[in-house]
Amino acid sequence: MGEEIRYKQVIFSNYVKTSVKESDLSLRTSKIQLKIPCGCDGVVLVKNLYLSIDPFILALMKNQELDLPSFxxxxxxxxxxxxxxxxxxxxxxxxxxxxVYVSAASGAVGQLVGQFAKIAGCYVVGSAGNKEKSAFALMKVDLLKNKFRFDEAFNYKEEQDYNAALKRYFPDGIDIYFDNVGGKMLEAVLNSMRLNGRVALCGMISQYNSLEQPEGVHNLINALVKRVRMEGFFTSDHYHLYPKFLEMVVPLIKEEKITYVEDIAEGIESAPGALFGLYSGRNVGKLLVVVARE
Amino acid sequence: MGEEIRYKQVIFSNYVKTSVKESDLSLRTSKIQLKIPCGCDGVVLVKNLYLSIDPFILALMKNQELDLPSFxxxxxxxxxxxxxxxxxxxxxxxxxxxxVYVSAASGAVGQLVGQFAKIAGCYVVGSAGNKEKSAFALMKVDLLKNKFRFDEAFNYKEEQDYNAALKRYFPDGIDIYFDNVGGKMLEAVLNSMRLNGRVALCGMISQYNSLEQPEGVHNLINALVKRVRMEGFFTSDHYHLYPKFLEMVVPLIKEEKITYVEDIAEGIESAPGALFGLYSGRNVGKLLVVVARE
Incomplete structure (x- = not known):
């Protein structure tokens, strides 16, 4: 007979319609016996120490017809x-x-894309921000330039006109756009793309939350006229490249040629708040929740 | 001294705002001397026999900031x-x-794409139509199925709901979309794309004319989730493939494995009307104007 323990759960209570609300998630305390069922040889009990909080979670919380894979x-x-x-x-x-232009550049993925771009000999600009103009947004922009060594960085929330901002940082246009946000920023980027440009569709965080109807991109004719390749991808389709990734990245980490920032919230009770914060840009870097320290 | 002749010109009078209007083009009769200027050895006089009328012409008639190449x-x-x-x-x-789905399939490019798709062993559906439901649209659809051997064809003007139409013809989704129209049809196709699908952005005829503001595509998140590659191209970038094209196509024409329909208007006076007709779907196949028979 295993030990009976009390544990806390974050329950997914309602499908999300537009923005995730507090009532869509609830906290519950339950009991469980830490016991492996009889006849299950070779089975182990797993204790989660960390939760990963990612923008994509919201898409899985919506009751919509998208062919989304399970985690x-x-x-x-x-x-x-x-x-x-x-x-x-x-x-x-x-x-x-x-x-190279990277949106949501202070996020878990963006901060690394910018550093990879510098290693590849590119000129790289990142944008970051949060819902309010704040010292926090300033700190993110500062981090991009001074810690991650982007050539330039800006707070997109301070820009009235994305087209003008992109013209300022890319007077001769953009060859590569690593898109983490979609929507109006993608539209502006298409106006600034250079001939034979490439757009990696990695995320559309601006479209996951807050919108009844996703924003339209009205200028796809630019993709035609400028011969732009736009392509969506899921990392899980490319795990055969994992050894190559390690081969490149491990020495770079050891030599401190790439660096990383994590944003860690304490305790499973903080998971809903961490998720809300993610969609209003309150995190910097990879967002994690510590469930237990050991 | 060369012979002096009278000749007719179609003059491009005004930049086009939305739809091309009769007043944007005018006919003029002028005189010219058929004489090569002195000192120009090795120069020849060229007499045009045919004009090519293509959807893309309208984009060149608009005073907009697109990096368009000259003809x-x-x-x-x-x-x-x-x-x-x-x-x-x-x-x-x-x-x-x-x-494979081909829009504007009875046009100069579409009719060939469908036949290439059949030769490649694909299932191919084409859409065609014109502004009014008419016997003419029926004829186009019939041509696609019975002359060009598409598996299925439909008149998009008779469809209230493009999503429903595509579900009917592609119950398991679309691997390849050869896009000649853009706009709302592209949006519907993105809902029906299969995993790792490809969209060739060849033309956006629905967006060249009749619209103050191009239509927005609101569901690009499908391109991300379904890992779709969308790519614009210009044929003129790929003329190094011309020998390969001939190698493939010439035997197919000789063996009558591919066929072709041209729509020929008589006399340069008919050029403006032919252009107006192109944007309301009044042509079938490659649209030409005969300027002179010899």
Whole structure:
């Protein structure tokens, strides 16, 4: 007979319609016996120490007809790093001297894409921000330039006109756009793309939350006229590249040529708040919840 | 001293705002001396026998900031055939057994894409139509099925709901979309795309005319979730493939394995009308104007 323990759960109570609300998630305390059922040889009990909080979770919480895969075990293993690696090197086909724009650049994936772009010899600009103009947004922009060594960075919330902002940072246009946000920013980028540009569709965080109807992109004719390749990808389709990823990244980490910022919330009770914060840009870097320290 | 002749010109009088209007073009009769200027050895006088009327002309008639190339001499040499070849084989990467949808399928490019798709062992459905439900639209649909051997064809003007129409013809989804129209049809197709689908952005005829503001595509998240590759292309970038194109197409024409329909208007006076007709779907196949018979 195993030990009976009390534990806390975050319950997914309602399908999300537009924005995730507190009432869509609830906290519950339950009891469980830490016992492996009889006849289950070779089975182990697993204790989760961390939860990964990712923008994509909201898409899974909506009752909509999208062919979304379930989470797999793999998607807790270095996902942001592999996403940055696969998305940038496989889907953006970077060449030395090209211009790269990364949105949501202070996030888990974006911060690495920018560093990979610098290693590939590109000029890279990142945007970040949060719902309010704040010292916090300033800190994110500062982090992009001074910690992650982006060539330029800006707070997109301070820009009235995305087209003008992009013209300022990319007077000769953008070769590569690593898109983490979709919507109006994607539309503006298409106006600034250069001939034979590439857009990796990695995330559309601006479209997951807050909108009854997703924003329309009205200028896809630019993709035609400028011969732009736009491609969506899921990291889980490319795990055969994992050894190559490690081969590249491990020495770079050891030599401190790439760096990383994590944003850690304490206790499973903080998971709903961490998720709400993610959609209003309150995190910096990879967002985690510590469930237990050991 | 060369012979002085009277000749007719179609003059491009005004930049087009939304739809092309009769007042945007005018007919003029002028005089010219058929004489090569002195000192110009090796120069020849050229007499045009045919004009090519293409959907893309309207984009060149609008005073908008798009990086559009000027027409080149090459773009009167087999352009629709090369466009179908390059767009389908290079940008759609077809595999035997895949499902292919072609919009504006009775046009100069579409009719060939459908036939190439059948040769590649694909299931192919085309849509055509014109502004009014008419016997003419019926004739186009009939042509697609019975002359060009598409598996299915439909008049998009008779469909209230493009999503429902595509579900009917592609119950298991679309692998390849050869897009000649853009706008709302592209949006509907994205809902029906299969995993790892490909969209060749060849034309956006629905967006060139009649619209103050281009239609928005609101569901690009499908391109992300379904890992779809969307890519714009210009045939003129791929003329190095011309020998390969001929190698494939010439035997197919000789063996009557591919066929072709042209829509020929008589006399340069008919050029403006032919252009107006193109945007209301009044042509079938490659639209030409005969300027002179010899």
């Amino acid at each position: 797999t075990l793999d998607s807790k293993l270095c996902m942001p790093g592999m996403t940055a690696y696969v998305g940038f090197f496989k889907f953006c086909s970077p060449k030395k001297g090209e211009t | 080149t001499l090459d773009s009167k040499l087999c352009m629709p055939g090369m466009t179908a070849y390059v767009g389908f084989f290079k940008f759609c990467s077809p595999k035997k057994g895949e499902t």
